[in-house]
Amino acid sequence: MTDPDANAPDADKLRLARQFIEAIPHSHALGMKVESIGGGAAVLSMPYDLRLVGDPRTGVIHGGAVSALMDTCCGAAVMSHPEAPAGTATIDLRIDYMRAATPGQRITARAECFHITRSVAFVRASAHDEETGIPVASATGAFTVERMKKGGAA
Amino acid sequence: MTRPKPEPVQLIKQRRDGALRALVSGVPYIQFLGITFERRGDELTAVLPFDDKLIGNPMLPALHGGVTAAFLEVTAIIELSWSYLWEDLEAGRIDAASLDPMHLPRLPKTIDFTVDYLRSGLPRDAYARARVNRSGRRYASVHVEAWQDNRSRLFAQATGHFLMPDPAQNG
DSSP states (O other), X not given: OOXXXXXXXXXXXXXXXXXXXXXXXXXXXXXXXXXXXXXXEEEEEEOOOGGGEEETTTTEEXXXXXXXXXXXXXXXXXXXXXTOOSBOOEEEEEEEEOSOOOTTOXXXXXXXXXXXXXXXXXXXXXXEOSSOSSOSEEEEEEEEOBOOOTTSOO | OOOOOOOOHHHHHHHHHHHHHHHHHTOHHHHHHTOEEEEXXXXXXXXXXXXXXXXXXXXXXXXXXXXXXXXXXXXXXXXXXXXXXXXXXXXXSSOGGGOOGGGSOOOOEEEEXXXXXXXXXXXXXXXXXXXXXXXXXXXXXXXXXXXSSOTTSEEEEXXXXXXXXXXXXXX
């Protein structure tokens, strides 16, 4: 994959964000991959993995693993917003499960930070398996906006 | 009039613990996160022992928000399944000896799940308990609370709605 932001002034920042997200121990454990990130939006994907199965009779991935992908993707979208916070944490996250993800397929989440204030970032996201159409799940969440301390002193 | 002789305590424990083990051990994702369940009568407490792979913010370090969500959702689903499994088990409609992960009643499906993050999850063990607030023929509403050091200082809570399994599909 070529980096579409390679020439953008924020390229270093985005590359750092990608490295940072993929290095998060739990994201790494789930095999999450940053497909794209920037401008308050992020796309993250996660491979099908037998360890993540929630119902042994159907082989469908557990909703909790989808939640982990959605949470990370929403957090990544907030971090990449032009009014980028120094850090962020989830205040609340609601997930609607529309249908079971097809066993064996990769799950891709897309998140967009559609509004940000001095203290709160509002995010929505959706997750698809390899079939287009109805998403597997959708999410809405509120995240904290932690500002850089002025003057360098923490 | 004579009362029936009470069942030997070991037999009761064996049946209940066996059913719980079958329910929990059959779900790979529960094993992946390392969640276990402790039982006192019908009351369940989920335990998430701390592990490095559960970290979401290496600087603090803090539990991953997704891990917290998953822990709460697992607790809600097991509590809900346990509540209807318990009734069948105690009424003798299910034989505990025949229960294995592939022959359990079907699990409820999550319709929606809302997590409230109250404080960051510390790098130590976490506990959770769920309460089934309403359980109808088709839908159920479950509330879950999770804490670490102090039972009264929750680090997260959640409410979820679930679609109950179709009784006709249970085998």
